[in-house]
Amino acid sequence: MLKYVVSGTLKDPKWNNTRVLSGDVRDEVAKLKTEVAGEIQVPGSIQLAQALLAADLVDELHLMTFPVLLGTGRKLFAETPGRTTWRLAQNRTVGEGILITTFQRV
Known part of the structure; x- marks a missing residue:
C-alpha cells in the first residue's frame, strides 16, 4: 500500500512504498484527492487532521x-474558517463502551 x-x-524515507509530501499540505492533499482512487486516511495526526478540516x-x-x-489534551476540532x-452515517459500541462514529460531509 x-x-x-x-x-x-524528511527527504528520503526508508519505508517501502512511501512518498513525502513536503509542499503546502492543502495543495498537496487537494492534488492527491484528484489522483488517488479510493480512500486517503489520516491515522492519528491531529495537526494534519486540523489542517485538512480547516x-x-x-x-x-x-x-x-x-x-x-x-x-x-488537544482539541480535535480547532477553530475553522466557517x-x-x-x-x-454509522455508530457502534465496542469493548468497554468505546463508541465508534462515522460522519460524512453533507
Missing part, C-alpha cells in the same frame, strides 16, 4: 470515543 508522509524535513478537504470522519476523562455540516 502506498503511504504518504507530510514532512518539512482547508475543507475532509469528506468523512471516523471517531473513536473512549469513556475516560483526562482533563487535559461552518460545515456533517451527518451521522
Whole structure:
C-alpha cells in the first residue's frame, strides 16, 4: 500500500512504498484527492487532521470515543474558517463502551 508522509524535513524515507509530501499540505492533499482512487486516511495526526478540516478537504470522519476523562489534551476540532455540516452515517459500541462514529460531509 502506498503511504504518504507530510514532512518539512524528511527527504528520503526508508519505508517501502512511501512518498513525502513536503509542499503546502492543502495543495498537496487537494492534488492527491484528484489522483488517488479510493480512500486517503489520516491515522492519528491531529495537526494534519486540523489542517485538512480547516482547508475543507475532509469528506468523512471516523471517531473513536473512549469513556475516560483526562482533563487535559488537544482539541480535535480547532477553530475553522466557517461552518460545515456533517451527518451521522454509522455508530457502534465496542469493548468497554468505546463508541465508534462515522460522519460524512453533507
